[in-house]
Amino acid sequence: MRTIKYILLSCMACLFLSCTKEFLDRKPIDFLAPDNFKTENDIKEAVNGIYRAYVSDKNEPIYTDFIVDNGYFPDYRDMWNRTYNNETSYIVNKWSRDYKVILRANTVLAYIDNVKLPEATYKQYKGEATFLRALAYSDLSFFFGGVPMRLKPEGLEDANKPLSSNADIVELVLKDLEDAAALLPVSYAASEKGRATKGAALAIKARVLLYNKRYEEAAAYCVKVKALNYYKIMPDYKTMFLPEGEAGNLETIFDMQFQTNALPQGLSNxxxxxxxxxxxxxxxxxxxxxxxxxxxxxxxxxxxxxxxxxxxxxxxxxxxxxxxxxxxxxxxxxxxxxxxxxxxxxxxxxxxxxxxxxxxxxxxxxxxxxxxxxxxxxxxxxxxxxxxxxxxGVNPIIIRYADVLLMEAEALVEKGGYDQTYVYSLINQVRQRTSVMMPKVETAEGTALSPEALRNVIRHERRVEFAFEGLRIFDIMRWGxxxxxxxxxxxxxxxxxxxxxxxxxxxxxxxxxxxxxxxxxxxxxxxxxxxxxxxxxxxx
Known part of the structure; x- marks a missing residue:
């Protein structure tokens, strides 16, 4: 990486925007050097700067559905045709976005102990920075494999960093997510909606474990998400992806937050x-x-x-x-x-x-x-x-409760020795939301399905449930x-x-x-x- 300045985006509250996205209602006005981290607000704005880095590439994650088998867009032709190279803009942008998140998170983690904060606030901000770093590294791991592991703010003297193995990156991600889950709250007030939560850390950890074929652990972490007794399948599939459905949406676990009619502030997509x-x-x-x-x-x-x-x-x-x-x-x-x-x-x-x-x-x-x-x-x-x-102002979803249910079903089938009735029930919860009500597995596909047949049922369900949510590319790659x-x-x-x-x-x-x-x-x-x-x- 080139010289990395010790700077973070400082933001101010932007008037006349919905309070339900208060923490992201920010207008960039300045950059704050870490030696100026002196107050709780300084740390808060620095953490908000990590989120802003995360949403900075507004193609993510939806565009990847148009480079696989769900669709097509001419601007993505090299990616769709797999004729890309190491100068293709979408590859460069993913790398740049993820490391921007990592370096801002590292800066917060390096300097947060220098600021006196209430214990709950300290845990929250440290947990958020740790979670977002893990999210970025998990993305890099999946798309690039081994990458340079950067765990602190770095300058030019640290530019030359060898590749860490993908296994080491995965272990870092899993540790960060475990640490984040221990620090983060289950939920926030409506004004802080969109911040990382305990459930987000546990759900992403389940995803990383599943994608790395650690099926027993993946299933266990899906159960941990369910044990929070917070998330549920929302009845209306359509409005879950629109601003009108945000209020009371307890299915979305983590998403990229945007604001309707906030283009001048860079908060619309x-x-x-x-x-x-x-x-x-x-x-x-x-x-x-x-x-x-x-x-x-x-x-x-x-x-x-x-x-x-x-x-x-x-x-x-x-x-x-x-x-x-x-x-x-x-x-x-x-x-x-x-x-x-x-x-x-x-x-x-x-x-x-x-x-x-x-x-x-x-x-x-x-x-x-x-x-x-x-x-x-x-x-x-x-x-x-x-x-x-x-x-x-639509919010692209990163992970939701339906994914947790289908990940658990998949992990159990791949692990073997599962309770078929229980696996059916996981799939049926997704199929039978009020606005969908497709037949239960035992009705449509039958009872006593072989593991291969049940695997195909789960894969099909993922295809139609998560279309245009940026998950198809992960499924294709990990299933080979x-x-x-x-x-x-x-x-x-x-x-x-x-x-x-x-x-x-x-x-x-x-x-x-x-x-x-x-x-x-x-x-x-x-x-x-x-x-x-x-x-x-x-x-x-």
């Missing part, structure tokens, strides 16, 4: 722009097919009598009154409700007039220059932004299924999905974009950025 105003973010046909019918059967299963591919042409074409009244084409009816909460399928409402608030219909042919698959993203889209860009998943982008040909009866409606599955075949010899790890290799002579 652009996911509304990307998914709604842009058409280039497109969803793969492969993901679309994963959303089963409400009888629990795949739409490719010949025994599925609920799936009807017949086209309702007269109902769909302009003026599309049937669609504007909430209707779907036959093939999109009786499907897993998470599909319509997550994806915009052809001939559905996907816009609202900024003046009249009247709904508009998605005709794929109108977007064919930019969208090649005829599917768009609905999750995270605040339609009430009414075409105003850069003001989205690149050959099966890094394939051509397919979709419905948008030119055949028109708005006029005279031109007709044909759902023609086509290859929208060819992909370079997966090269197993290349592996999954990303290359260490050239900027780091140039600056750090400790790396051979």
């Amino acid at each position: 652009s996911w509304y722009d990307r998914f709604y105003l842009f058409s280039g973010y497109q969803v793969s046909h492969d993901l679309y097919e994963q959303y089963y019918s409400t009888n629990g059967l795949s739409i490719t299963n010949s025994a599925n009598t609920l799936y009807n591919p017949a086209v309702r042409t007269s109902d769909l074409v302009a003026p599309s009154t049937y669609v504007l009244n909430g209707g779907y084409d036959n093939r999109f009816q009786n499907r897993d409700p998470r599909m319509h909460f997550s994806i915009v399928v052809p001939y559905t409402i996907d816009s609202y007039n900024a003046t009249t608030k009247a709904p508009g219909v998605f005709y794929p042919t109108d977007k064919k220059a930019a969208n090649l698959t005829s599917f768009r993203v609905r999750k995270y889209v605040e339609y009430t932004n009414y075409n105003v860009s850069g003001i989205s 299924i690149g050959t099966d998943t890094y394939k051509d982008l397919k979709g419905f040909n948008p030119a055949k999905l028109t708005r006029f009866a005279s031109t007709g409606i044909v759902y023609e599955i086509t290859t929208a974009l060819a992909r370079t075949p997966f090269d197993a010899s290349k592996g999954y790890l990303w290359p260490i950025p050239k900027t780091e290799l140039d600056a750090n002579k400790g790396i051979n």
